[in-house]
Amino acid sequence: MVNSIYQGPCFEMSNGDMAARRLRRACTEFESLFVAQMLKSMRRTVVEDGLLGNSHESRIVKSMYDENLALALARGGGIGLGQMLFERLRVRNPTLY
Numbered sequence: 001m002v003n004s005i006y007q008g009p010c011f012e013m014s015n016g017d018m019a020a021r022r023l024r025r026a027c028t029e030f031e032s033l034f035v036a037q038m039l040k041s042m043r044r045t046v047v048e049d050g051l052l053g054n055s056h057e058s059r060i061v062k063s064m065y066d067e068n069l070a071l072a073l074a075r076g077g078g079i080g081l082g083q084m085l086f087e088r089l090r091v092r093n094p095t096l097y
Helices: 015-044 056-077 079-094
Strands: none
Touching: 015 056, 015 079
8 A cells, every 4th residue: 555645744835926926936937037137148249269169068068057047147136137027016006916
């Protein structure tokens, strides 16, 4: 017989809490995309003659690195754009939150 896995205390989230969580995640992802575009633009200004060179493979690796860096920055507080968007959008529709 297989025992069930304990998943911690059960709790119900209100619709407002779930909506706020989804909005915060969307704002964080938007900030991540914005930062990734900034990194991509910044990378175009650098002369390519380093360790990885300028091959197709190195461009893919650099792009993946930039996307992961942008996501990590956004999740860690980033440049504040995600938080600012969240607060602004939450104020615009207070009935949901």
